[in-house]
Amino acid sequence: MPDPAGAFAIETHGLSKHFGRHTAVDGLTMSVPAGAIAGFIGPNGAGKTTTLRLLLGLVRPDAGSATVLGHSLTEFERYLPRVGALVEAPAFYPGLSGRTNLEVLARLGSHPGSRVGELLEVVGLSDRARDRVGTYSLGMKQRLGVAMALLPDPELLILDEPANGLDPLGIIEMREMLRRLAGQGKTILLSSHLLGELEQLTDWLIMLNQGKALFCGPARELLAQLVEVVVEAQDAVQLDLVGRIAGEAGYTVTKEDRILRIACSAGFADTLKRQAREAGAPDLAIRVREASLEQLFLALLKGERS
Ligand SMILES: Nc1ncnc2c1ncn2[C@@H]1O[C@H](COP(=O)(O)OP(=O)(O)OP(=O)(O)O)[C@@H](O)[C@H]1O
Numbered sequence: 001m002p003d004p005a006g007a008f009a010i011e012t013h014g015l016s017k018h019f020g021r022h023t024a025v026d027g028l029t030m031s032v033p034a035g036a037i038a039g040f041i042g043p044n045g046a047g048k049t050t051t052l053r054l055l056l057g058l059v060r061p062d063a064g065s066a067t068v069l070g071h072s073l074t075e076f077e078r079y080l081p082r083v084g085a086l087v088e089a090p091a092f093y094p095g096l097s098g099r100t101n102l103e104v105l106a107r108l109g110s111h112p113g114s115r116v117g118e119l120l121e122v123v124g125l126s127d128r129a130r131d132r133v134g135t136y137s138l139g140m141k142q143r144l145g146v147a148m149a150l151l152p153d154p155e156l157l158i159l160d161e162p163a164n165g166l167d168p169l170g171i172i173e174m175r176e177m178l179r180r181l182a183g184q185g186k187t188i189l190l191s192s193h194l195l196g197e198l199e200q201l202t203d204w205l206i207m208l209n210q211g212k213a214l215f216c217g218p219a220r221e222l223l224a225q226l227v228e229v230v231v232e233a234q235d236a237v238q239l240d241l242v243g244r245i246a247g248e249a250g251y252t253v254t255k256e257d258r259i260l261r262i263a264c265s266a267g268f269a270d271t272l273k274r275q276a277r278e279a280g281a282p283d284l285a286i287r288v289r290e291a292s293l294e295q296l297f298l299a300l301l302k303g304e305r306s
Contacts, residue, residue, distance in 0.1 A: 007033070007034045008031045008032060008033055008034065008067075009032050009033065009034045009035075009036075009068070009069060009155070009156050009187040009189075010030075010031060010032040010055060010066070010067070010068055010156070010187075010189065011030075011031045011032075011066060011067050012028050012029060012030050012031070012051075012055075012064065012065070012066040013029050013064055013065050013066065014027045014028070014029060014063060014064035014065070015027070015028040015029070015051070015054060015061050015063070015064035015065070015066055016028070016061060016062050016063040016064050016211075017047075017050050017054055017059060017061055017062055017211075018062050023210075023211055024047045024050040024211055025047045025050050025051050025054065025061075025211040026047070026210060026211030026212050027063070027064065027211075027212065028047070028051060028064070028208070028211060028212060028213055029213060029216075030206050030213045030216040031216060032187060032189050032204060032206070033187075033204060034187050035182070035185060035186075035187055036182075036187055036188070036202075036203055036204040037178060037179075037182045037188045037190070037201055037202045037203055037204070038187075038188065038189045038190070038202060038203075038204040038205065038206060039190060039191075039192060039198035039201070039202035039204070039205045039206070039219070040052070040189060040190065040191040040192075040206050040208065041191070041192065041193070041195065041198060041205065041206070041207050041208070041293075041297060042207055042208035042209055043209065043301065046208040046209050046210065046211065047208055047210070047211040048160070048191040048208055049087065049160055049191070050211075051208070052085075052087050052158055052160050052189070052191065053087060054066070054073065055068055055073070055158060055189075056076075056080070056083070056085050056087060056158060057073065057076035057080060058087070061073065068083065068156065069082055069083070069155060069156060081152060082152070082154055082155045082156065083152075083154050083155070083156045083157075083158060084148075084149035084150050084151070084152055084154035084156070084157045084158070085149055085157070085158040085159070086142075086145045086146055086148070086149045086158075086159045086160065086162055087158065087159075087160045088160075089141075089145075090141070090144070090145035090148055092133045092141065092144065093133065094132065094133050094134035095132060095133075095134060096132065096133060097129060097130050097131060097132055097133065098120065098125055098128060098129050098130075098131065098133055098136065098140075098144050098147075099116060099117075099120060099129040099130060101133055101144065101148075102116045102119065102120070102144070102147055102148065102151065103116055105148055105151060106151055109151060109152065111151045111152055111153075115150075115151065115153065119147040119150050119151065120147060122147065122150065122177060122180070122181075123143040123144065123146050123147040123150075123177060124143060124173050124177070125140060125143055125144060125147065128140060138164075138165040138166070139165060139166040139167060139170035142162060142163070142164065142165065142166060142170075142174070143170075143173075143174070143177075145162075146159065146162060146174075146177070150181075154186065155185075155186060155187065156186065156187045156188075156189070157181065157186055157187070157188045157189070157190075158189050158190075159188065159189070159190040159191070160190075160191050161190075161191055161192055161193070162174055162178075162190055162192070163175075163192060163194055163197060171194070171197060175197065175200065175201050178190070178201060179201070190202075195292070195293040195294045195297055196292070196293070196294065198293060199219070199223075199292065199293040202219050203218065203219055203220075204217070204218060204219060205217070205218075205219045205222050205293075207222070207297065207300060209300075209301060214300050214301075215300065219293075222293075222296060223290055223291065223293065223296065224266075224290070225265070225296065226263055226264065226265065226290075226291035226295060226296050226299055227263075227264065227265070227266050227269050227288050227289065227290060227291055228261055228262070228263055228288070228289050228290070228291045228292070228295060229246075229260075229261070229262040229264060229269045229272060229286060229287070229288050230259060230260070230261055230286070230287045230288075230289065231259065231260040231261075231262070231276075231284050231285070231286050232258060232259050232284065232285040232286075232287075233258060233284045233285070234258060236258070238276075238284060239255070239258065239260055239284075241276065241279055241280075242260060242262075242272065242276050242284065243255065243260050243262075245272060245275050245276065245279070246260075246262045246264065246268075246272060249264070249268060249271075249272075251263060251264040251268065252295075252298065252299065252302065263291050263295040263296075263298070263299050266288070269286075269288045272286075273286050
């Protein structure tokens, strides 16, 4: 959980990065509280990887400022030793075992080699630690990449799509591992397109679009912005009527057999119930529940584009 003292592990103010005439990060202001598992979401090309690379000192900003673990981006040598990252596909020696790869990296980075066994355990690779990395599956390589990021025993972990290419079991294992690491007090910032996964894992969310933050705050707060109204009826005419009311109000309506799902504000859910009754559709079963992160994501993007 985020640090109750309210300290931020990451803060950016008006951070910008251009590539030629293209603006990848556009005056981005965001924060990640210490101790949080923060999800970084946004459509393809929103600027997530570029932001993570800026935070890691891999590219320099054109404007704006940021602090990581209390130090300005310009003092990256002061905070980078306390940060573990998996941003680009990690490079390993394919002919060496997972264990030897980590031992070599520990020696190169002057990290204690005694941590290697423990880290292989943490990422669930102990059984295959003596096999050559060239024989590892994509998921095993991802987990070895996380072990590599953990070598310096970092306070902050920055992971770009760590569940990329993992099978469902691998995704669950990654989730449990990240929870364990957060339980040790580490701050984790991870980008992902797996919104259902982030919904289960994160307590803080940053949603990026075209290099700007559409939302930055507690995940609960974002999820509370939208509800899902589920309307059931035997009579298709009544369902169509409700669908029309919601559609005319600009909300997205999904229809499945005799069920309508409408992602809308809590206030509109009450309006919808009343209008449906008044319009002569009294036999509807209407339930209101919290919307999913995926619905919110689509609603926020739709709002931006309209
Ligand atoms: N080195 C670069 N040179 C030129 N353009 C770049 C470079 N890196 C990123 N971009 C551009 O900046 C924009 C943001 O890219 P970025 O990789 O940060 O997005 P992203 O949110 O991580 O996307 P995805 O979800 O697809 O990984 C894109 O339009 C991309 O083409």
